[in-house]
Amino acid sequence: MTVTSQSNTRPTAALDGRESILSAKGVVKRFPGVLALDNVHLDLYRGEVHALCGENGAGKSTLMKVITGLYQPDEGQVVYKGEQRHFSTIQDAQDVGITIIHQELNLVPHLTVAENIYLGREPKKGWFVDKKKMEADAQVYLDRLKVNIKASDLVLSLTVARQQMVEIAKALSLNAEVLIMDEPTSSLTESEIDRLFEIIHELKSQGVGIIYISHRLDELKRIVDRVTIMRDGGYVWTKDFGDVTVDDIVAAMVGRSLEEKFPERQSSPSEDVIFEVKGLCREKLCSNVSFTLRRGEILGFAGLMGAGRTEAARAIFGADPKTAGEVILGGKTLSIAAPVDAIEQGIAYLSEDRKLNGLAVKMTIKENVTMANLAAVSSHGFIDDAREARAAREMVAKLSVKTPSINQVAKNLSGGNQQKVVIGKWLFRDSKVLFFDEPTRGIDVGAKFAIYQLLDKLASEGIGVVLITSELPEILGMTDRVVVFHEGEVMGILETAKTNQEEIMQYASGVKRMAL
């Protein structure tokens, strides 16, 4: 590139006498037809946690890919330890001390934890892998995280949260000087997050520079020193975290000021019960789950990871077998053995992992929207193209899906728009009760607001809405009542207006229990 000689035009020691370890200067990255990064700056000090915030599509991941060598910048430069660097692979970056923990887990499920941590750099004894040393070394890093994981465990036997901890242990083992964390807490429980933050503080004191990407703005204050905002591929500002509020950050991210995180509720619950579950049981995972849902109500399911919220919803929907329990819709007891039965009765479940089991990513928006109700746009088994296109277009307009065409393939959409397509699928089915499982996970602030508005609108149209979420603010901001789960059981059903985060947590952790 043309900038080799300019690498020393700026002193590497920056403000406050703190030493910059990594900086990206005036980075420009173009893709065909798109300016993905437009003159972006990022300056990371040793021993600092630097938050990088922006909506999905703001260019955070692209910038990280430029820094770690996955992409080459078209203009600008990456300076590491005072030298301009060009990494041609992630491996190169890793070798000099830059490590990234991806949002999606990059573990091999059929290998052990130790084998994963040392994958590609196994300790050898002669020609053979030194398994003992490998497991002992891996265990040291796992113990530092104070997680109860054995180095000899198979990764596939671990929950997603624990796999995330393995990723972090792997990063520790690389002795990184710069650590990039992309949404590390999205699947962790409160106590695991606490432990992770302790580790982050420890790393900080050892002089490691950490770039921290997260949508959970409220947790930033616990660890972050400075924050850089990106919007639409451009650089907005970098400030000391102490000088700004969460609202400032959100405003800068979306380019407008969001008055509130949640829309004002238009719907209000009436007295008539439209949906009821009695004594639902599922082998080992749920026992005696009962609740009612009223017309116009948004009912929350709260609880820690693995508390049985998703498991109960899937059993109600027929996606997994239940051992006992009644499901009553509009006064009628339903017999549900498979998702088909639930769908025919008007019950829908929007799964927590869109890409894994909600969306057919290789198919178009149109095909996804009509997937659950092809019969409505076909006659005698033949699909009517015009009717199908009309249905898809109406749904795209109703939900404001941002797309050039209804023939766009789903994987090319942003997370928020993908979620809207999945919702569209169930609205097209005229569902009466919708279970939303973590509908806003991995979605940016602006899109979240649109989803909240949609939930409210559905409730006001008389559709029963169940919101399963791990985000307590979401429970408090959106629901009328909340069902709190703990180890497969309902611990309490609370009026949202009369409760608070602390009380919900007491029920969720099993400290308190209501007589039901």
Place this chain on the structure above:
Amino acid sequence: MATLEQSPGEAKLPIDRKDLIQKFAALAGLVLLIVAFSLTSSAFLTMSNGVTIALQTSTIAYIGLGATCVIITSGIDLSVGSVLALAGVVAALAVQVGVPVPFAMLIGILAGGACGAVNGLIITRMKLPPFIATLGMMMVARGLALQITGARPVSGLGESFGALGNGSLWRVITEGDNGFPKVIFPGIPYPVILMIVLAVIVAVVLRKTTFGRHLYAIGSNEEAARLSGVKVNKVKIGAYVLSGLLAGLCGCVLMSRLVTGQPNEGIAYELDAIAAAVIGGTSLAGGVGSISGTIIGAFIIGILRNGLNMNGVSSFIQMIIIGLVIISTVWIDQLRNRK
């Protein structure tokens, strides 16, 4: 419409256009082959050779159609080569015991469908991987075909058994000056007509029916399809039954051409079927594929064999060339998708 504006970062080709490019590339390859062989061999671009190629390609095409449907669900059917042999000998044996030819062939085709149904049941009920289930069926069906015939060809079937494989439509023959018959137009062989009709039907099934849409949905994301109320097991069994029926038909046509029931017919044909689908752009990962692509793929294989034969290339070299063609077409396809 305001919501349909293009947002940056999502500017990618819709699949339709991508599909078109893929098909255009395969079609261009086909045309290139035809041009190349026309230049190297004067006998290549003649009416009668055209008919020969179409006839040879038709057998790959029948089972290629079935393979496409199965591969779209992200499955695979390795049993078709054996199933077609079983179906063919069943039809031949039926004729031997006095069943009229059309009914005998129907029995053969249904035998193929039954094999497909067993494949489907093993895959959906016993939850075995399609590779294993159909590998087993490949051996079982071949063994059955050999056992019921005592490994001997079934002959003495009469002329009517050969009509389907050897007859033609619109064949025009006049008597030449020397008294011998002279072929003005060789006619369109029945197997070729059958290929065209079946290709159109299966293409319509894939593109226009709910069954077809469900095949794509299962291949794209099986769990999403199940949670959307798609009867995944039924649809999958349907795909394997379709593949079995088409294999059965292929067996009947092949045996009819030989006017003999050959229990050793069709060895490794499943690989031609899979190759035709893959060259035509069907993804082994599922969710992607088209009939037009598979037909082009079948013709690429058929024309390569025919043209290389005419140029005196040995069958061993032919295998090498076709193998390289499969590797390079899929490689090109992946390069295109990686962007």
